[in-house]
Amino acid sequence: MTAGEEDIGQALARYAREAGRGDLMLAAQGDPAMAHRWEAMFGAIASAARGGFAGLQARADQQVVDLGMAFRLTGEVEERVWPLSPVPMLIHATQWQGIEAGLAQRADLLEHVLDDLYGACSLVASGELPAAIVAGAPDYWRQMRGLPPPRGHRLQFYAVDLARGPDGEWRVLADYVRTPVGAGYALENRLAMTRATDDALGIVNFVRLAPFFSDFRQGLAAICARPDPRIALLTQGRYNQSYAEQAHLARYLGILLVEGQDLTVRDGQLYVRTVEGVKRVDGLWRRMGTDLLDPLAFDSRSTIGVPDIFEAMRHGGLVIANWPGAGVLETPALAAFLPRLCRKLLGEPLRIPNVATWWCGQAKERAHVREQADRLAIGSAFGLPVPAIPHGRARLASRLSPAENAAFLTELEQRPMDYIGQELVQLSTTPALVDGVLLPRPFILRAFLARDAHGQWRAMPGGFARLAAHDDMRAVLMGQGDMSADVCIVADEPQTAVVTLDSGAPVAIRRVAGTLPSKAADNFFWLARYLERGEMVLRMIRVLIGGSIEGEAASALDRPTLGRVADTLVAWGSARKDKLGEGTGKLCVHALSDPEMPGSVQSLFEAAEAIGRGLRERLAVDFWRLLSRQIDRVSEARESQLMAHVARLLDRCAALSGLSAENMVRGAGWRFLELGRRLERAIHLCRLARTFAGDDANGHDLNLFLDLCDCQISYRTRYLSGLALAPVRDMLLLEPGNPRSLAFQVDAILDHLRALPTLRDDGMPEPPVQLALALSARLHAASAEMLTARDLEVIETALLDLSDRIDDRFFLKGEDAPRASGMTRLA
Structure with missing residues (x-):
């Protein structure tokens, strides 16, 4: 039977037979209200009157093109069209509240760890965190020690990859604080789906994303020194993997999109070169690693950074989100110590656990990895290429060739501190439309948090899901053959678009189009x-x-x-x-x-x-x-x-x-x-x-x-x-x-x-x-x-x-x- 002949009822029945244990949609059968929402959603977006699944895919594909949604695979020059499966993931608001609380706790923990690593370093001094973890981290910058951000927070924006196991438990796979990617794609996914379905998704009462971005923008403005600050998104340039997303975010948030050559530092203050001369910049949302940021202070080989931007930070008049050096938190080996650090720093266990991680720089953990290697993924402790893992990405030890396995064991003895072992996570599946057919695909959910104007963490109600076409689910953005899906948080009550008025000081009227770099x-x-x-x-x-x-x-x-x-x-x-x-x-x-x-x-x-x-x-x-x-x-x-x-x-x-x-x-x-x-x-x-x-x-x-x-x-x-x-x-x-x-x-x-x-x-x-x-x-x-x-x-x-x-x-x-x-x- 072809996809065109298969109606919604037949497709869902076949899907129920093919999907394995822990599928997100099938798990909703235990909740009649959620089961009804899934059925209602399919009926609204892929009915026969709307052309079924083929019509849905065609409309979604057209919206992706019309919106200019694109990305690049690492090493490629040409952009690829953003791969969107037009079947959203549905998560109930009550369940999402628990995830929000867990992510906010984790973000607070990471903030505390950063404060200590660039401040008193008491965690290293007390032995709670091995010094080798910090010293070996490629994004730990000693220059940033003793240099606190202007308003006390080193983290303003945080992204995290979450995996859902067959038992419904969520776990953290990876944290992204250096240059968190994906919020713009989540926004574009929602926009494409809303247009492709003529807003029929409203039938499931999905929570809207706009307030999250408004909170983030106000949060950035609140920590700047001026009441009406000029904020810019610093990009590596048009050939960056996610440049299309960065451009969309800058347009949506109403901030400047700039490259390093657009900026200059004079007398300890950052300026953007414009047709009216140079104009002060108060805040930067950076999509550039710390190493590239200032060739005079960090990596002298950088040709895309801003000389002396470090001096602008030292003078205290420049806000950068996230604060340079935050990338140390992405060190894979650090995950092995976060459960213990959470109990020490916050006095409570992690609400959303890590994927279990063992750092081989410790004898007991090294022995465990050696003995259980066939049941683990092995990775680089610091995210850098190492002899047994030349690309730096985790590999399944069971798939190593005999020669590769022997080389790994040798390396494990000679330089154990360079390796980690991680438990294998069986991922839940969610419905995806592949060549017009509804199929179960394993997924990872990327979620986002940002600080609001009061410095409190706010979670995006949703995110985007990466649907795997292969075993390697740890790509920063997209891998070959992967797809994405919108993630809808659904509430019990109908949701309406709310546009909030500024309740603060009167806004001065302007009749200029804004700064033109x-x-x-x-x-x-x-x-x-x-x-x-x-x-x-x-x-x-x-x-x-x-x-x-x-x-x-x-x-x-x-x-x-x-x-x-x-x-x-x-x-x-x-x-x-x-x-x-x-x-x-x-x-x-x-x-x-x-x-x-x-x-x-x-x-x-x-x-x-x-x-x-x-x-x-x-x-x-x-x-x-x-x-x-x-x-x-x-x-x-x-x-x-x-x-x-x-x-x-x-x-x-x-x-x-x-x-x-x-x-x-x-x-x-x-x-x-x-x-x-x-x-x-x-x-x-x-x-x-x-x-x-x-x-x-x-x-x-x-x-x-x-x-x-x-x-x-x-x-x-x-x-x-x-x-x-x-x-x-x-x-x-x-x-x-x-x-x-x-x-x-x-x-x-x-x-x-x-x-x-x-x-x-x-x-x-x-x-x-x-x-x-x-x-x-x-x-x-x-x-x-x-x-x-x-x-x-x-x-x-x-x-x-x-x-x-x-x-x-x-x-x-x-x-x-x-x-x-x-x-x-x-x-």
């Missing part, structure tokens, strides 16, 4: 230039294959004119010179899809997408969805296929332009997008005018020039007598009211530059404005009859110089980034 401005500028360049190449290809706004006008162009179009494509790096003799169709195929040509449509759009990744937190979802959509490569020179392909891509360009025109706030980001578009269009007009509107231009050349600039109809409406050189030049180069003219582009550039912030306090124009003023005056004083090719070359050179001036002024780099005269350090 210099790198983001740079990205907006070049994103528009690549898109504009790609659009113009598409227009030239359309002309070559006979397409035109004016019906058959392009097809009537003479061979020399079309030859000049082809030569222009070669000159712009869109096609190879050796393709000129292979026919128009072949040339167009290469100009569209040749990945080795930097000016091909394929290369230009891929470059635009790459730049857009660095702006993901600032781009609307619809804009990013269009920008990141894969472009099909054309291999055949059939005219109809080429024309359809070009038309689709031109429609995409029009849609992107419309979204930016209608949806973007008229802030600095929009202005740099417009600056890039206008500057690139102006440069194209200079080049096209020299080629197709020179003194020797014929009617075919002028007709083509009008067509490329979308001015055919306007010209014919105004000039009934036919084509003439001076009127065409005037319309496309000098008419200030024509949005496709050179003068219009220069005037628009000048308007945008004048609207951007200035660093001068004497009222004098900055260099980019001065150059734009000169260009505008030159064009307004020119006449179509007197405009020469040399004039156009001078104007083009000035436009290229203007691009450099904009770069020098706004895309601030290095320690020489300018600061506004008299600028306050608290700005």
Whole structure:
């Protein structure tokens, strides 16, 4: 029976026969209310009227694409689509309360351990914690000893992997405090599922996630020194494994997404380089390891950190979550001592136990691991590669080859402190939709806690589940073939979306779009230039294959004119010179899809997408969805296929332009997008005018020039007598009211530059404005009859110089980034 023929009742009955002991859904059969919720959920999201399981999967897959949910496997460059099983896990709120309490206790314990390790070190001195555990931990940084965080908490955000055994007991597999990953994916999973099911999940009364993120944001703000702080999420960059998640979190929380090169430290204070000069940063949520954070204080090999950020911490004006050095808690061997430390520090046992762990640096524990190895997983005590475990990840001892086992035993005797043994945990299963079929999959639940404005721990009501496709369940995020699932905490009463009002001091009204880092401005500028360049190449290809706004006008162009179009494509790096003799169709195929040509449509759009990744937190979802959509490569020179392909891509360009025109706030980001578009269009007009509107231009050349600039109809409406050189030049180069003219582009550039912030306090124009003023005056004083090719070359050179001036002024780099005269350090 195929998946399409199997209804919900049949699927659930088959699932009950196949699932083993301890399955999460089957365990709910002992609670009639929870059993009813599972059945009601399937009926709501996968009914026959909604297309069954196939329809559910298709809708979920589409939402994943539309939301731009993606990740990378370690070592890969290209992003993968986030793998979402559209069957949520359901956990009752009463059971979740017990888990919350256990996780809050564990977070408090870890905070106490950190305080001691970077303070009195009494745990080591008393023998409760072996000194080798601390000394061998790769993320224990002596520089952080005696350096408490500004408001007393080293941990602000905490993630933990939980395993549920067949008996229903939960255990902690791993703690994540260094750079906790996954909260954004949990949020995106919920958003995708809500959209894919038209909010039908509301039937199970799931608890919403928004209050958790609000509490976290308020918690970060509360520990900053200013009442209205500037907070940023520090990322390793767009090639980080979870960059897409970081961009989503920054956009959702309304905080800056920055890289190390966006930041600078001056006089003990952290600043972000912006188009308005440098602006103070009060808090960082870091997604960068301590070793990479400051090459002057930690690892000198780091090229992505912020020099002297350690000094900013020492001065006490910078909050970092989590406090550097917290990663020592992720040392695998430390888990062996947490049960004892909990009784000592908190006076009570762990409410959620660890997976039993034995550190081989102790004789008794080493003997146990040696004797019981076949029943254990063996791992690196400090998470680093060791001879018996070259990848640093735990392995099942029973699966070692004889040679590997002998090497392990030898290593265990020579360097026992490098190894741990851990009990094997049999994982519960949960329903997952795999190729349209409901199957039981083992899972690990990643849960999240954050401190609120009062410093209290708040747990996300849910998280995300990683559904295993293999035995290795200890990947930081996703392994090959794994899937994820939304985790819904369900209550007895219906839940409604609650938007809370700020009950504190009155909020000052603002009409600015927010701080624009210099790198983001740079990205907006070049994103528009690549898109504009790609659009113009598409227009030239359309002309070559006979397409035109004016019906058959392009097809009537003479061979020399079309030859000049082809030569222009070669000159712009869109096609190879050796393709000129292979026919128009072949040339167009290469100009569209040749990945080795930097000016091909394929290369230009891929470059635009790459730049857009660095702006993901600032781009609307619809804009990013269009920008990141894969472009099909054309291999055949059939005219109809080429024309359809070009038309689709031109429609995409029009849609992107419309979204930016209608949806973007008229802030600095929009202005740099417009600056890039206008500057690139102006440069194209200079080049096209020299080629197709020179003194020797014929009617075919002028007709083509009008067509490329979308001015055919306007010209014919105004000039009934036919084509003439001076009127065409005037319309496309000098008419200030024509949005496709050179003068219009220069005037628009000048308007945008004048609207951007200035660093001068004497009222004098900055260099980019001065150059734009000169260009505008030159064009307004020119006449179509007197405009020469040399004039156009001078104007083009000035436009290229203007691009450099904009770069020098706004895309601030290095320690020489300018600061506004008299600028306050608290700005």
